């Protein structure tokens with residue numbers, strides 16, 4: 001049994017419409033009476049609303065877990081993981097062994113990310129509630145998956161933001177369970193294409209799982225085409241293009257380590273190495289100086305240019321500059337795939353940026369398709385934070 005917390009009618013209406021957060025101003029109980037991260041039963045005018053985690057010192061004071069009265073123990077996590085595994089696997093090809101099992105609020109475990117990489121599991125605990133329940137989460141994952149290792153990739157500043165410094169994970173104790181082998185790179189498969197993935201130090205939890213369906217689409221267009229992959233990381237789009245018969249690819253990233261991984265991935269798949277050329281460059285310089293009319297397809301998947309609301313204006317300028325430069329210089333009948341991966345720049349803002357870039361380019365540009373997150377990264381309609389990835393497939397006439 002957990003403590004009760006009373007919230008006001010505004011909070012109740014938000015919860016009933018599917019929003020999973022209650023801000024501190026909407027809590028009527030004295031927040032000082034709660035321990036950071038403890039589960040609570042939520043009430044409004046004495047009527048039960050659901051179960052959540054409380055963060056008494058944060059502006060997001062309560063995060064919803066369930067509309068029912070549940071007990072958050074190892075068994076709760078086991079049931080959740082079994083249910084999620086069953087339905088997420090339905091979305092994946094049999095030759096894909098890396099996917100998102102738990103996507104935080106969107107899967108009703110607020111703050112928890114669980115990515116499955118074949119026999120390995122990588123987690124991030126991004127709220128006081130799941131930080132506190134880490135041991136139960138790990139032992140439930142062991143029970144359901146029997147993995148070789150469970151790795152924690154929670155970023156250090158999360159513990160300060162969540163007022164949970166006593167649970168801090170450092171570089172030295174990231175492996176929470178099992179043993180991560182000496183070789184830091186593990187081989188994973190996505191739709192039968194093999195990738196070396198660095199689960200300890202690679203970007204995100206090791207791989208950009210969220211671009212899987214867009215990579216598949218780019219692959220479909222690539223036959224006999226010249227493909228430019230901007231901000232390539234370990235070559236996700238590059239390898240799909242080559243696997244689908246691209247004439248040649250050019251991969252550009254600021255990180256030399258990421259580009260070296262492309263070479264290794266080419267070898268791993270026994271693709272002809274000369275088909276791809278790597279260029280270590282800053283995207284802003286590259287699009288300004290390169291002759292972009294050499295390419296039939298241009299992929300542009302930059303890092304998030306705005307992580308905080310205070311960065312939105314500059315972020316929008318960056319998206320606008322890159323996209324309008326590309327659209328001005330792209331050859332006729334080329335396809336541009338362009339993405340934005342931050343919830344701070346929402347769907348409408350990104351659409352406006354692309355509209356402005358098209359206007360600036362003075363070209364006729366058709367939208368072939370708009371895409372969002374893949375099926376294993378399910379989102380909530382009333383919770384925009386889970387809809388961070390949005391992309392356009394454009395056709396330049």
Ligand SMILES: C[S@@+](CC[C@H](N)C(=O)[O-])C[C@H]1O[C@@H](n2cnc3c(N)ncnc32)[C@H](O)[C@@H]1O
Nearest residue numbers: 208231232233236253254255282283301302303
């Ligand atoms: C969203 S990731 C790309 C993921 C990739 N498309 C995939 O499918 O795996 C963004 C990449 O941009 C690179 N990057 C960051 N800043 C950059 C810059 N100024 N110029 C070029 N690349 C940059 C990062 O190293 C990272 O690999």
